[in-house]
Amino acid sequence: MSQSQIIIAGVNKVFSGDAREVVALKDINLEIDAGQFVCLLGPSGCGKSTLLNAVAGFSLPSSGTIHVEGEIVSAPGPKRGMVFQEYALFPWMTVEQNIAFGLEIKGMVREAREVRIAALLEMLGMADFRHRFPKDLSGGMRQRVAIARVLALDSPIMLMDEPFGALDALTRRNLQDELLRIWAELKKTVIFVTHSIEEAIYLADRIVVMTYRPGTVKRDLTVDLPRMRDPSTPQFNALKRELGEMVMEEQQRHHHDEMRMAAID
Numbered sequence: 001m002s003q004s005q006i007i008i009a010g011v012n013k014v015f016s017g018d019a020r021e022v023v024a025l026k027d028i029n030l031e032i033d034a035g036q037f038v039c040l041l042g043p044s045g046c047g048k049s050t051l052l053n054a055v056a057g058f059s060l061p062s063s064g065t066i067h068v069e070g071e072i073v074s075a076p077g078p079k080r081g082m083v084f085q086e087y088a089l090f091p092w093m094t095v096e097q098n099i100a101f102g103l104e105i106k107g108m109v110r111e112a113r114e115v116r117i118a119a120l121l122e123m124l125g126m127a128d129f130r131h132r133f134p135k136d137l138s139g140g141m142r143q144r145v146a147i148a149r150v151l152a153l154d155s156p157i158m159l160m161d162e163p164f165g166a167l168d169a170l171t172r173r174n175l176q177d178e179l180l181r182i183w184a185e186l187k188k189t190v191i192f193v194t195h196s197i198e199e200a201i202y203l204a205d206r207i208v209v210m211t212y213r214p215g216t217v218k219r220d221l222t223v224d225l226p227r228m229r230d231p232s233t234p235q236f237n238a239l240k241r242e243l244g245e246m247v248m249e250e251q252q253r254h255h256h257d258e259m260r261m262a263a264i265d
Helices: 048-056 097-108 112-124 137-152 170-184 197-203 232-264
Strands: 006-017 020-032 037-041 063-068 082-083 159-160 189-192 205-211 217-222
Touching: 006 048, 020 048, 020 205, 020 217, 037 048, 037 197, 048 063, 048 097, 048 159, 048 189, 048 217, 063 205, 097 112, 097 159, 112 137, 170 197, 189 197, 197 232, 205 232
Parallel strands: 037 189, 037 205, 082 159, 159 189
Antiparallel strands: 006 020, 006 063, 205 217
């Protein structure tokens, strides 16, 4: 077995329903090393979230295998923490209680729990909001809590499904910077799903561009730009144009497919 932390080998995913099959993923082969920040990029319908859910163990492949640290993925597990776009916080719990939930399930003693939660709240600038409820927080603060809840479990791998997609541009950039700081400090492996070309370039060591259905790997590209990255530089914009052409080609395939299906109906 390779030394890569995550090995995706020959993965296919087929959904059945409405008297027809939909091939969501086809022959996905990727190896991701520990500590890498990988963005999955592409238009709607290219299977980014499907692949992420397969790595998480929420929706297993129809065929092929996914290994994490040498073990085959057959169900969700503590090595992979998931951050969703919708925050997925318990509304009846405070910030502190939301972060503590997973640690309580794991059986961590109260004193150790409190130390870890206090450190995370400080790291994310949320110490003054520990007793607030989700309804009292902005979207950006809710997402910080969702990230803290995953970090509390100390999973070596963070899976992030468009976590900043619903936020305004300024909040989104602030959280991108927060995520990069956390990633650099804690050395997590990150797989991050996004529709945004600029976000992918700003964040990732590596960008995997996926094709429209069936989702395959169109391009696996290393981002060599130094951090922190400036979106106004010629190098950044040259890469943005290159990726934009790839994604637009798949978006047009998506549009043509929708037109064809509408004509059939």
